[in-house]
Amino acid sequence: MKVTMKDVARAAGVSLSTVSKVVNGHYSISEETATHVKRIMEELHYYPNARAQNFATGKTKEVILLAGMEANTAFHNPHMFEIIAGLEEALRRKDYRLVLRGTDSTEACGVAEEIISRQSADAIAVHVGIMSHPLSALLTKTQFPHIVLGMPNFSSQVCWIDNNNTYSGTMAAAFLLSKGYRRIAFLGGLYYDLGSAHRLEGVKQGLKNGGSHLPDQYIWLGESTRADGYRMTCNLLEQRPHPDAIVCANNYIALGCVDALKDRRIRIPEDMGVVTFDDYPFSQIIEPPLTVVDIHVRSMGAQAAKHLLDIIRHPNMQIQTYVTTSNVIERSSTRSRELGKG
Numbered sequence: 001m002k003v004t005m006k007d008v009a010r011a012a013g014v015s016l017s018t019v020s021k022v023v024n025g026h027y028s029i030s031e032e033t034a035t036h037v038k039r040i041m042e043e044l045h046y047y048p049n050a051r052a053q054n055f056a057t058g059k060t061k062e063v064i065l066l067a068g069m070e071a072n073t074a075f076h077n078p079h080m081f082e083i084i085a086g087l088e089e090a091l092r093r094k095d096y097r098l099v100l101r102g103t104d105s106t107e108a109c110g111v112a113e114e115i116i117s118r119q120s121a122d123a124i125a126v127h128v129g130i131m132s133h134p135l136s137a138l139l140t141k142t143q144f145p146h147i148v149l150g151m152p153n154f155s156s157q158v159c160w161i162d163n164n165n166t167y168s169g170t171m172a173a174a175f176l177l178s179k180g181y182r183r184i185a186f187l188g189g190l191y192y193d194l195g196s197a198h199r200l201e202g203v204k205q206g207l208k209n210g211g212s213h214l215p216d217q218y219i220w221l222g223e224s225t226r227a228d229g230y231r232m233t234c235n236l237l238e239q240r241p242h243p244d245a246i247v248c249a250n251n252y253i254a255l256g257c258v259d260a261l262k263d264r265r266i267r268i269p270e271d272m273g274v275v276t277f278d279d280y281p282f283s284q285i286i287e288p289p290l291t292v293v294d295i296h297v298r299s300m301g302a303q304a305a306k307h308l309l310d311i312i313r314h315p316n317m318q319i320q321t322y323v324t325t326s327n328v329i330e331r332s333s334t335r336s337r338e339l340g341k342g
Contacts, residue, residue: 003046012040023048060122062097063087063308064115067127069102078281079297080127083149086301087125094309096122109134116144123312125304128152128160145311147304147319153194157318159311161304163295164322165195165277169202170209172247172275172293175328177210179336181245181273185218187232187257188249193224196249199277203247218243222253229256237264245273245334251282258286273334288332296325 005023009016014037021029022037029037040046065087067080088098099121103111108130115121116138126135128150136156139146148160176184186203189196204214217239222228229252236243237260248254254276258268266272268288275291276283283290300323307319 003044005046005048008037008041008044008046011044012037060120061095062099062121063091063123063125064099064101064121065125065127066101066103066108066111066130068104068129069100070104077129079278080129080149082280082297083127083301083304086298086303087149087305088301090302090305091309094305096305096309098125103130105130105132105135108132109138112138112144116142123147123308125149125308128162131158143315145308145315147308147311149301149304151194151320153192159307159317159319161300161307161319161321161323163195163297163300164324164326165198165295166202166205167322167324168277168293168295168326169199169204169247170206171202171326171328172199172277173203173206174210175291175293175330176245176247176273176275176334177207177212179273179334181334182212183218183241183243184212184214184245184247185236185243186214186220186247186249187229187236187253188219188221189224189253190221193249196221196224199247199249224250224252226252226256226259229253230260231256233257233260234264237266243272245275248274248276251276251278251280254290255282255286258290268333269335275334279329283331286333291331291334292329293326294329296323296327299323299325 005019006016009019018029019037022034065084091098101111109132112124112135115124123145126146126148128148131148131152136152136158140157146159148158151160151162152158173184184207186200188200207214220232220236222232246257248257254274257274261268261272268274277293277295279292279294283292303323311317311319
């Protein structure tokens with residue numbers, strides 16, 4: 001026989017209206033009572049009717065995520081899926097569903113306008129890769145609950161959350177200095193790659209804090225690919241004196257960097273230390289495994305969910321923030337210089 005709300009009320013020793021308020025998350029119910037009623041619901045295997053519940057509250061209990069879903073996205077941007085996983089997990093704990101909708105920067109504004117007009121979700125999450133000026137203007141004008149996963153590369157009033165890449169760069173530089181490295185170079189993405197630019201800024205600041213600096217001839221920028229990582233490393237190795245450590249802005253550049261060092265018979269870490277950012281997708285399978293500044297992108301997704309739920313409750317809330325949860329994972333691509341050569 002199907003369990004009803006009356007059965008829950010009887011078993012919990014509370015009124016039917018109390019159970020109804022617990023189901024609908026009403027603020028007037030104490031946490032102690034809500035916990036008790038929810039426990040009884042679980043014991044009786046009672047599941048509220050979602051449609052009726054949403055109708056009563058005027059909420060869909062859904063968040064729609066807009067993101068690029070072109071072929072091979074998982075390989076080119078593995079972080080996006082870790083962020084999504086953290087976002088979904090945190091929303092699910094609050095009884096929200098995350099719906100993924102593929103689009104691109106040219107169509108995202110139209111898709112968002114449809115969602116907002118139809119009120120088919122309580123909020124929108126947007127991956128920064130598809131952000132555009134029209135979408136920014138729409139979200140700002142409508143004040144529809146939203147959060148952008150990543151800081152847009154243009155000035156805007158949208159709500160966003162991002163990793164503090166500058167802080168991560170500072171950590172990379174401080175770590176290398178602590179190991180005795182002094183001639184530190186940087187290989188990064190082109191001007192439009194904000195993550196790389198902020199990591200470069202952080203490396204410069206970290207070296208400055210340690211009484212060192214980053215010479216211009218030790219900075220090489222290109223596409224975030226294995227091929228350009230190789231090319232930039234070859235150019236870097238033409239400089240004299242050679243650096244004794246290289247910071248790579250991402251795993252793809254690091255992969256090409258390691259290839260070039262091996263082709264030049266430069267030993268890692270005996271002759272050259274290598275550090276990159278993010279623990280995936282290649283840092284652990286490159287030989288030798290690379291020391292990384294891990295940025296915990298899954299945690300960023302969880303934080304994004306927390307902020308988004310706050311924004312749903314308070315649509316006028318403005319959130320533009322960084323998450324600073326980076327830490328260094330030391331592996332065999334670096335060593336204390338006093339143990340090595342020079």
